[in-house]
Amino acid sequence: MADKYEKVIELAKRRGFLWNSFELYGGTAGFYDYGPLGAMLKRRVENIWRDIFVINEGYYEIEAPTIGIEDVFIASGHVGGFSDPLTECQKCNEAFRADHLVQDIVNNPDTMSADQLTEVISRNNIKCPECGGRLGNVYEFNLMFKTSIGPGSKRTGYLRPETAQGMFVDFPRLLKFYRDHLPFGATQIGKAYRNEISPRQGVIRLREFTQAEAEIFIDPRDKTHPGFREICDIVLNFYSREDQTRGSIQKMKIKDAVDKSIIAHEFLGYCLALTYQFLVRVGIAPEKLRFRQHMKDEMAHYAADCWDAEILSERFGWVEVVGIADRTDYDLKAHAKQSKTELTVYVPYDAPRKVERSVIKPNMGILGPRFKGKAGRIADVLRSLKPEEILGDTIEITLDGEKIEIEKGAVAFESSVEEVHGENIIPHVIEPSFGIDRITYSLLEHSYFEEEAAEEGEDRMRIVLRLPPEAAPVQAAVLPLLAREELIKPAEEIIRKLRKAGILAAYDDSGTIGRRYRRNDEIGTPYSITVDYQTLEDSTVTIRDRDSMKQVRVSISDIADNIHDLVCSGKSFEDAGRKV
């Protein structure tokens, strides 16, 4: 029997949500096209994300190139760390991590090149751990797609493996945009690329995928969040480190999780809440959603705490769809080092602090004539001394191995008390990172329902996609009860009205009304508007609710506002019009 994945994928293919890319030429693993309905659905998911993170949280969206230059990915660690040195057994074809095989023989195998590792393996006569066969040459498999920028392949470019780096690279500009205040955040929704060795599981692992990421820069000394109180009573399914060793999920208020230090701090707790609200709003079933904490050894060494939102899928089990991490100052430090630019924020103190400062001032009037060309470097050495080192009558320093004596008079010592108004700090980064494709698939799966149609002996199934109206690609269908001129006319007028109001509406007059309802159920159209003979008498139509199949009768004059409120403002169906 077909499992739910197959049913959902079959529907998605047939009705224009998801198609295997390049099917005309046989297809290519790891790439999917979003068809007309899929693209719209995905766009709506992204727009809900925007509503939450950009509009409500104020983390403006930016758009950086999908191709990055080498420096960026050297800094991020992707050039060095996003590849693995592999070696394959010539006999059984098993692939192994070369650096793992030699870790007992050499000290730092992860810093060695492929050629060096090949040599170590052959010199130490290392064999295949599985079958004892001979191991082949070590090669680097980097998950980044590589390309060259400009003619002559002089400059290396990479397709970005995540969108995050765009926000880090633009940090100085963003800081100015936000007028030098922490916290601030920037987001990006866009494509990322990973040359997966063997992509599987449909849309779950893609070579080209869409990420929605926020990088929120905060003061490392203050990881509270002003909005925490509003969300602290939300109950989530927690799967903390402790829960995982125990093997059970625990329901808990976010407040309690922070109080008990299960979550590292308020700010992360707040991001978990946003993530929960987003996922539920797009149509993920709350009971099939949990937050799993990374185990210590699973977490990047620099990360302070990391949580994944996982969605339960019938075929794939718990699938990671969001990662929420406190990345500390790792990324900014890395880019500061690589770019040789300070990436800090000046944070003023509440009140100026008095700081005693001692300054060594070499007297260049004396040093210059005496030491000539060396004078500048000698002065630098003198300035680096500690106050207690210049207490004697003469000061002895060493420059290029040569001992030099300088009398006290050539160096002045000033000590002053200064007022300091603030300091430069490297912000910490909180990063919620969303896999939009996985979320879109999950919500198809979670909204897919088959119902036995209870109508007189008909045991035909009703397939219905219970997408939230806000996420549904087609928002309303307009259907003349019968395909007759006098009913078609008003229907066409309604369609025009809806479209003018920005509602994506579909018109259908083929076949019976029931058939058309079903067609729309299957693609999740939340409301169907039917023009019948009463319409000709009193200018009213019926709206039929996808989930309950109930109808209300409303006036044509405010049909667009009515549908708009139902789809966008969460107006309840019962309030939309007179019961039929």
Next chain:
RNA sequence: GCGCCGGUAGUGUAGCGGUUAUCACUGAGCGUUGCCAACGCUUAAACUCGGGUUCGAAUCCCGACCGGCGCACCA
């Protein structure tokens, strides 16, 4: 990347050396139809690709590609 299994209209399938390639649903057109996949007529639409064996291949063999599962890898 390896191993096992599979690939036939839009979808699901039958056929397993010689068929006009089966059936159902779907789609389109006409008629009919006063609210949940009704009906009648008409019609469209497929053997993944390449090579081989054979008088003849959707069917057997080899390879590629794609998909599923397991291993490995991986956010």
